[in-house]
Amino acid sequence: MVVELRDQPGVPAYQRLAEAIRDGILDGRFRPGEKLPPTRALAASLRLARNTVLDAYEQLLAEGYLTARHGSGTFVAPDLPDRSFRAASPPRPAASPPASMDGNLSSFGARVVEGEAPVQMLRGESTSPYEFRYGTPALEEFPIDAWRKLTKRVLDYPPRELLGYGPTEGLPSLREALARYLQRARGVRCTAEQVTIVNGSQQALDLAARVLIDPGDGVVMEEPCYPGARAVFAANGGHVVPVRCDGAGIDVSAMPPKARLAYVTPSHQFPSGAVMSATRRLDLLEWAREADAIIIEDDYDSEFRYEGRPLAALQGLDDAGRVIYTGTLSKVLLPALRLGYMVAPPQLQPAISGTKWLTDRHVALLYQAVLALFIEEGHFERHLRRMRKVYEQRREALMAAFDKHFADRASVTGTESGMHVLVHIADIGEPDAFIERAAAQGVGIYSARQYYTLDPPAGATFLMGYSSITLEGIREGIRLLAAVAERSR
C-alpha cells in the first residue's frame, strides 16, 4: 500500500493522511478487506508522528471506510457499496449534463427565469468615478459610531430572547417604534400589531404577492414603474396591467374595473417623480372598494422631500382597510441592512405572518434590536434631517450643473423629492452609444427605458441618482457629460 500525502498548507497532517487513504479506497487502489500497515510502520515510512496516523485511522473508522479487528489490525471496510468507488484511471468521460433543467422547474421557477430578470437589471457595482446610479444612499454618511455603540450595548448583555428564535412579525419594541414614527411622520394609521418587519421592502412585495395573487389575477401597475415590483407580481402569476401615469400619478379612470391588486408609489412616482393628487388618491381608494382589490402603497423614499410640505401616506386616507403600506430603511440607512416594514390591514395579518414564517421565520433579531434603539433614542430622525440637507445640496448642485453646462438642451424633471431625477437630453444620437461614450469618460448614467413597458420615452431619457455622489463628483461628472454631449451632436 503506497500512501502519498499532498502538500496542503494549513490542513493538519492527520486530515491529509485520512484523505489520501480515502482517495486510495475510492479509486480502487486499496481493495475492500485489504489490511492497512501498522500505525507505527506507516508513521515511520511517512515521517509522521504515530499519533497522526492513529488520528487518521480513527477518522476513517468513524466514517466507515475502515474496520478494526481486535488483535489483528485495521482493514479497508469489506462492505463498501460499489457506487462509492470512483472509476479507476484513466477516468471515463463524464456523462454530459442536460443542456437545460427547465423540465424540473415549477411554473413559478419558469416564470422567474423567463421574466424580466430584475436581478440582472438592477445589479452591478458602481465602477465609474462619476457614478449617477439610482438607489444607493450616501454610504459614507451612515452614522456608524451611533450604530456601533448601540450594537455594543445590545451585545454586551443580550437578553435571552434575542438569541433564540423570535416573533415572526418582528420585535415588539421595533414594531412599536416604527408604528409611532409612521403615525407621526407619514400619517399612517396603524397599531404596532399591524407592522411586520421584513428583509427589505422587496420582501413585503413578495409576501403581498404570494398571499393575494392567483395565476391569471389582474395586477394594475403604474406605467412607468419599478421593475422589481413588476417582476415579483409577474413571477407569482399576476397578469400585469400597465396604466399610464401623468403629472398627478396613475390615471385611475383608465384602470380596469376588476383587478386583484394595484401597486402604486403615490408620494414619489417611480421613476417619474410625480406626486399623486388628492383627487386621484380618493378615486383610487374608491376604485379599490368597487373592484374589491387591495392597493400596495410603496413609500420607498418619501422621507426626502425638498419642496412644499411633507405629504401624508395614502394609507392614512383609507377607511376600508384596503391598503398595504410598505417602507424601507435601504434609502434612509443602508441597503445592506435589509430592513423594511409593511403595515397591513389586520384581516390580512395571519396570511402575511404565516407566509413570512414559511419563508425565513423572521428578520435577524440583533439588527432589529439595534434599530429599535436607534429610532427610540432619536438617532433615526436626526440622521434623516441631516440627510435631507445633504441630498438637497446634491440635488441643487445637479440642477445647477445641468443649467450651466446644458442650458436648454437638457430638461430635468422629478426634482421635488427623492434621490434621483429624470433627465432628457436633446441631440445626442443613439442613447446607448451615448451611455458608452459617457462611461469611457468615467461618467455612469442609465437609460430610463427599462422602466417603461407601453411607450418608452422618445429620445434619450436617463434616470440619474444623485444621492451617492459627492458635490464635486456631481459638478465634474455633469461637466464631462456635457463635453460628451457636445461631441455627439
Ligand SMILES: Cc1ncc(COP(=O)(O)O)c(C=O)c1O
Ligand atoms: C420603488 C422601490 N421599491 C422598493 C425597493 C426595494 O427596496 P428594499 O428591498 O431595499 O427595501 C426599491 C429599491 O430600489 C425601489 O426603488
